[in-house]
Amino acid sequence: MANLRGSVVTNGTLHNPKTQQHKWQSTDCVKNGIPKEAQQNRKPPFCDKPIFESYPEPPLYVLVLTYMGYGIGTLFGYLRDFMRSWGMEKCNAAVEREEQKDFVPLYQDFENFYKRNLYMRIRDSWNHTICSPPGPYFDIMEKVSDDYNWTFRHTGRVFKDVVNMGSYNYLGLAVKYDESMNTVKDTLEKYGVGVTSTRHEMGTLDKHKELEDLFAKFLNVEAVMIFGMGFATNSMNIPILVGKGCLILSDEFNHTSIILGARLSGATIRPFKHNNVQSLEKLLRESIINGQPRTGRAWKKILILVEGIYSMEGSIVNLPQIVALKKKYKAYLYLDEAHSIGAVGPNCQGVRDFFGLAPEDVDVYMGTFTKSFAASGGYIAGKKELVDYVRIHSHSATYATSMSPVIAEQIIRSLKLIMGENGNLGGRQRVQQLTKNIKYFRQRLKEMGFIIYGDDYSPIIPVLLYMPAKVSAFGRYLLKKKIAVVVVGFPATSLAEGRARFCISSAHTREMLDEVLEVVDKLGDLLNVKYFPFKKSGHSAPALYNEKSFDNEASFDEMNVQPEA
Amino acid sequence: MDLKSVKEYFAWLYYQYQIISCCAVLEPWEQSMFNTILLTIVAMVVYTAYVFIPIHIRLAWEFFSKICGYHSSVSS
Numbered sequence: 001m002a003n004l005r006g007s008v009v010t011n012g013t014l015h016n017p018k019t020q021q022h023k024w025q026s027t028d029c030v031k032n033g034i035p036k037e038a039q040q041n042r043k044p045p046f047c048d049k050p051i052f053e054s055y056p057e058p059p060l061y062v063l064v065l066t067y068m069g070y071g072i073g074t075l076f077g078y079l080r081d082f083m084r085s086w087g088m089e090k091c092n093a094a095v096e097r098e099e100q101k102d103f104v105p106l107y108q109d110f111e112n113f114y115k116r117n118l119y120m121r122i123r124d125s126w127n128h129t130i131c132s133p134p135g136p137y138f139d140i141m142e143k144v145s146d147d148y149n150w151t152f153r154h155t156g157r158v159f160k161d162v163v164n165m166g167s168y169n170y171l172g173l174a175v176k177y178d179e180s181m182n183t184v185k186d187t188l189e190k191y192g193v194g195v196t197s198t199r200h201e202m203g204t205l206d207k208h209k210e211l212e213d214l215f216a217k218f219l220n221v222e223a224v225m226i227f228g229m230g231f232a233t234n235s236m237n238i239p240i241l242v243g244k245g246c247l248i249l250s251d252e253f254n255h256t257s258i259i260l261g262a263r264l265s266g267a268t269i270r271p272f273k274h275n276n277v278q279s280l281e282k283l284l285r286e287s288i289i290n291g292q293p294r295t296g297r298a299w300k301k302i303l304i305l306v307e308g309i310y311s312m313e314g315s316i317v318n319l320p321q322i323v324a325l326k327k328k329y330k331a332y333l334y335l336d337e338a339h340s341i342g343a344v345g346p347n348c349q350g351v352r353d354f355f356g357l358a359p360e361d362v363d364v365y366m367g368t369f370t371k372s373f374a375a376s377g378g379y380i381a382g383k384k385e386l387v388d389y390v391r392i393h394s395h396s397a398t399y400a401t402s403m404s405p406v407i408a409e410q411i412i413r414s415l416k417l418i419m420g421e422n423g424n425l426g427g428r429q430r431v432q433q434l435t436k437n438i439k440y441f442r443q444r445l446k447e448m449g450f451i452i453y454g455d456d457y458s459p460i461i462p463v464l465l466y467m468p469a470k471v472s473a474f475g476r477y478l479l480k481k482k483i484a485v486v487v488v489g490f491p492a493t494s495l496a497e498g499r500a501r502f503c504i505s506s507a508h509t510r511e512m513l514d515e516v517l518e519v520v521d522k523l524g525d526l527l528n529v530k531y532f533p534f535k536k537s538g539h540s541a542p543a544l545y546n547e548k549s550f551d552n553e554a555s556f557d558e559m560n561v562q563p564e565a
Numbered sequence: 566m567d568l569k570s571v572k573e574y575f576a577w578l579y580y581q582y583q584i585i586s587c588c589a590v591l592e593p594w595e596q597s598m599f600n601t602i603l604l605t606i607v608a609m610v611v612y613t614a615y616v617f618i619p620i621h622i623r624l625a626w627e628f629f630s631k632i633c634g635y636h637s638s639v640s641s
Contacts, residue, residue: 069587076587076595121590148592469589528581 056451058466058531066466066496070118073468077117092150093120114490122472123149125479125487131158134167134174136507140484159482163512165502166486170343170459171430172507173414174374180413187409195402199391203402211408214415215379219349220359223387225380227396228403230338230368231257233378236396238334239265240389241364242303247287249280249331250305253313258305258336267303268293274313277321280304284329302331308340308351308367312493312501314454314462316344319351323361334364342372343434343459348418348427354457369407373414377403434459434506437513441504444517449530453499462488462499463520463529470527471498477526481519 083089093116096106107116124145132139142157167174177185187207197203208226216224227233238261242248246267250258253274262269270287273279284302291297304326306317317335326333337350345353352362365381380390391397418427438459445452451464465471468489475487478500487500502516524530583589588596 065585069585072599073587073590076591076599467585467587469584469587472590473584526577526580527584 055453056532058451058464059533062466062531063496066468066498069467069469070495073118073121077113080117081113092147111491118468119489120149122468122489124152125472125475128479128484129154133176134164134169135176136164136169136172136505136509136512137161138164138167138484140479159479161482162479163483163516164505165516166484167505168339168371168503169374169505169507170339170372170434170503171348171374171414171418171427172505173372173417180417181410183413184406184409188406191405193404193406195404197401198399199394199397199402205402205405205408207405207408207412208403211412211415214412216381218415218419219365219381221365221381222384223381225387225390225394225397226403226408227378227380227394228401229376229396230370230378232396232400233366233368233380234258234336235261235264236400237366237380237390237394238262238305240393240395241265241334242267242301245292245297245299246301246303247299248303248305249283249287251275251307251310251317253310254305254307255311255336255338258307262305274310275315275318277318277325280322281325284325284331288329302329303334304331305334306336308335308337309344309455309458309460311339311460312462312488312499314458314460314501316340316354316455316458317351319355319357319362323357332363333361334366335362337365337367338378339371339460340458341367342418342427343431344457346428346431348372348431369411369414372418373411375407375410375414377407377411430506434504437504437506437508440510441502441513441517444513445520446532448517448521448524449532449534450520450524451531459504461502461504463502464531465498465500465527465529466496466531468498470529471500473527474500474523474529477523478519483516483519 080089084091084093094107096103100106106112124143129141129143130138131141138161140159140162142155142159143152144155145152191205191207195203195205199208212224212226215226216222227237234255234257238258242262242265244266246265248262248265248267248269250262250269250271251274252271254271270283272283287299287302292299304322306319306322309316319335322333325331335351340354341350342348344351347353350365350367352359352365360383363382364386366378367381368378369375370377380387418430420427435457438457438461442452442456442461445461445463453462453464454460465474465487471487471489475485478485485500485502487498489498493499504513580589583596586599588599591599
């Protein structure tokens, strides 16, 4: 097999991504799969910078101590399991019935062991009940447990005005009823709430058509189809696009809905390393050379599944290079923009807009309305032939109830706000405010010395905590201080990488962010989680927090270089 | 005030120990059990070191000095 450095040959030269400086003055007709006219006409704003995503390594003792902590937890888990099975302790977990004790054991694998012994102890950090709209401040109901997290009860007390750093409210559109929602009220009066039918039977409303046309205009594609549930959009529509004899190349950190859809389709699935274009190219070459597994025939279709922003790492997909690869090897690209639609890109149009690519570069656009649009549901967008095919063949359209008209109107209202109709520049301002907030927050966290993953423009900021007890202590302490974050542990991330995930919204003000940062700073010292491997020489000068310096790209790059030292 | 900051520092160290070894999420009787076992092991290590290390060092010193002494007596 030719080595990958040698792959810089023939059509479409693919440079080493780290040193890729796009040279637009090439005399070649096609360079990197992007036609020359497109290169000259369009000035991609962010295409000149290589994607800078670092995954800083903590000092080695941190990983050793993390595994040691898990080891101690496991030992105590064995002890408790022993006590439970010998009747010395009441067993609250699920067990088989007496008659089934001789069958194949149901609850002895690692996942159930972990859930019984490790997850149960820290379970109170999750599944909170909220009782207000998920705006920048919201209310959480208090829950206590009398028997170490096996059962909970609500005391009736409510924590009011908790700062919300956990909801995916990127553009701040999830608010109580206000005058922009008048159309939603009218729709409720005219249509009611329930649809009571599927798209294929009696469930297609004129509201759906209006939303689909408006959304196609927003995304700059030919056609769009709307579904009632975002998870079902992925899991029910990937099986109709690919089948047996096709190849799916999916990123290793893809969402469960994508993985489920890929498995249901029956195609061959090969995962590639996260956001790693070399790994993807190697897989593509090997697969095309070897063909289908047993017969060696050519693949019927090759589909690359990626997400716009990954929700656990906060990284943005390396779209220009993946598009170049797909053009070179004649594959199809399916882009899941669940988190990135509305939150990145100068016109809020997602990662394609962020990188300045042509709308035809991505074959299938998918996204959800749950995050930036403050509604629910999903869409599939692309060329008209594709969407017509999806309309006829989708399982979701045949069997699942279509979107409620009230929700469709809420999405139309959000869309009109974002697109800036009726004169106001609402969307642009919101996304600019969001970008400012993101820059400021990431900057300050990096200076404090936390290890943060993710791209500089992504609104999801995971702070790495590594040890399981620190993960739970972080969540509890912050809730006591009236800040709500989502902390993530083992099954959703790898074993040693527990993290706390901050989601920035454009509705957050500078004061709110400062308040959160102060508490996080103190908490970082208390828990000793400031693992960034650089020598801190006191605090940086306050001049860095000047408003102007954040709008100036050049100075941000200088500040970005600083933690490398 | 120095005493207070020293006490706070030790409280912080104890909290770090609890967090790192997952004692913070264990039930109180499990914590006491873990602390007892750990202290017992540490006490045994300290006792063994106190009793045996001086003797081993003395024996090792005699062994090496005999070799060097033998070597010097042969060479001279």
